Structures are given as C-alpha cells and as structure tokens.
Amino acid sequence: xxxxxxxxxxxxxxxxxxxxxxxxCRPRVWGHIRGSSIVSDIVEEADDLGLHALTLYAFSTENxxxxxxxxxxxxxxxxxxxxxxxxxxxxxxxxxxxxxxVSNLPLPTRELINKLxxxxxxxxxxxxxxxxxxxxxxxxxxxxxxxxxxNPERPFSEEDMEANLYQPDLGDVxxxxxxxxxxxxxxxxxxxxxxAELFFTPTKWPDFTREEFRGIIYQVSGRERRxxxxxxxxxxxxxxxxxxxxxxxxxxxxx
Ligand code: IPE
Ligand code: IPE
Ligand code: MG
Numbered sequence: 001x002x003x004x005x006x007x008x009x010x011x012x013x014x015x016x017x018x019x020x021x022x023x024x025c026r027p028r029v030w031g032h033i034r035g036s037s038i039v040s041d042i043v044e045e046a047d048d049l050g051l052h053a054l055t056l057y058a059f060s061t062e063n064x065x066x067x068x069x070x071x072x073x074x075x076x077x078x079x080x081x082x083x084x085x086x087x088x089x090x091x092x093x094x095x096x097x098x099x100x101x102v103s104n105l106p107l108p109t110r111e112l113i114n115k116l117x118x119x120x121x122x123x124x125x126x127x128x129x130x131x132x133x134x135x136x137x138x139x140x141x142x143x144x145x146x147x148x149x150x151n152p153e154r155p156f157s158e159e160d161m162e163a164n165l166y167q168p169d170l171g172d173v174x175x176x177x178x179x180x181x182x183x184x185x186x187x188x189x190x191x192x193x194x195x196a197e198l199f200f201t202p203t204k205w206p207d208f209t210r211e212e213f214r215g216i217i218y219q220v221s222g223r224e225r226r227x228x229x230x231x232x233x234x235x236x237x238x239x240x241x242x243x244x245x246x247x248x249x250x251x252x253x254x255x
Contacts, residue, residue: 004051006220006223006225008171009173010053010054011054011176011196012042012179013188014208015179015182015186016179020205029070031205032070032073036077037206038206039081040085042054044088051217053126053128053170058134059074059131059132060186061101061134061135062187064133078130082109082112082116093124094127096120097117097167098130098132099129099132100131100135100139101138129170139191140161140190143161143164176197176198176199180204183200195225197223199216
C-alpha cells in the first residue's frame, strides 16, 4: 500500500502540553518547552514518510486569552525553533510558512519568519506550515474580504475562497491528528478539513513519538475514503442484486 496516494497533507493539533506538565507537578510552560523539543522529530518523520504537507497548530487566535507569561513562552519557543531548525530546513529543501496573524509577535521573530519564508519559497520538499495566531474563521473572513476588494460584481465561489486562503496551494487536509485526548477541531483549518480523516489520540503532545505518528498514518491509510460516492459498497450492492436475481430465477424453475 502506498500511503502517499491517500495521505498527502497531515495537520496536527499539538495539544496536551499543559496537562502533561501539571501531571508532573510542573508549571504548564514546562510542558510547552518539552512539547516544542519534539516538533523537529515529527517534521523529520513527515519528510521521511514522503508527505507533501504538514501543518502544525502552535498558537490559536483563542490562545491569546492565556496568561501573558504562557503566551510569551510560546513566542520565545517559536523564535528558538526558527533559529535552531533553520539549517535543517534549508538542507532538506523544506518550504516553510507561518499561517495566521503574527502582527503582534516581536519584530525580531517576524523578521526571522520572513527571512525563512523567503529563502524557502521555491523549495519543492515538504510544505511545513506553522499555524500561529491562527483561527480558521479568521482565515475565511480574511479570504472573503481580500476577494471582495477586487471583485465587487461577481458572486463568490469555492475557487475564490481557495485562492484567497493564507496559503492557496496547500490543499485539503487528508488527515487531522489531535493529541491530548480531546475530540474537537478548535478553529483549525475549517475550510481545508471538509473531508479530512480524523484521528484523536490520548497521548499528550510531549509524549508523542515518530513511531506513533507513523503508526497512525499507516492505520488511517487503510481507511476507505469515499468523498460522498458509494465506493466499495457499490460492488456489495451489485453482488446482493445478483444473488436476489439468482434466487428469483430458482423460484421460477421450482414453482
Ligand atoms: C497545546 O497544549 C499548546 C497550545 C495550545 C499552545 P495546551 O497548552 O493546550 O495543553 P493542555 O491542553 O492545557 O494540556
Ligand atoms: C488548540 O488547543 C490550539 C493549539 C493546539 C495550538 P487548545 O488547548 O487551545 O484548544 P481548546 O481550548 O482545548 O479547544
Ligand atoms: Mg489544550
């Protein structure tokens, strides 16, 4: 089975850092520090698996309402990641992008993001996106407004929406993984997840491993994705019809 036929774009809600730390009687930020240290491994695994795109939810629009200390730690961890992973990203020809509103991030971090995005924009390797200051509703509102500015007359279409999303060529999500045990979407990639397979694992993000990631990809790639068609059940129906026809013929003969 070639997993890449079915799963090209994986999105992950990296949840459970705070609880992971609290379970160990540590402050929540400790969980974020541990959580950010495994991101590099998961990116590498996505690359090894030949995925086309990996989108990681790192900070939502709703996360702005967390205590300032926690928010600042998350900003610092993003900056550290950018500094530490730069060389590897360039070496592996990964196309890096941040989606979301980063206007409130400190200037040096924004500069690092811009620089890495520019340097990697033509790379053909894994499309790695960090959703930071990201909200699915914001993304859609932003897309509609962007479009409306230049098209006052024409009705808005699905293609228009796609062309105006934060990253138009990212494509639909094939698989959403959420760690941490909760089973919800939390305002992530609302448009792109219309037909995503969903996988919720109780593992808290700092304990998530390459092996679990790979296992999930293989498990989900065995699922039948029907996209509204009747797929494999069609042949089942046909065989039922055939069996019924045979029965009717038999009934005729033995009447
Ligand atoms: C996910 O972990 C990281 C972010 C939301 C930034 P949480 O901080 O939400 O951890 P839990 O869900 O409270 O355990
Ligand atoms: C979702 O996790 C956002 C990120 C992982 C970045 P949250 O912990 O913020 O989501 P809720 O509050 O449980 O929905
Ligand atoms: Mg959470």
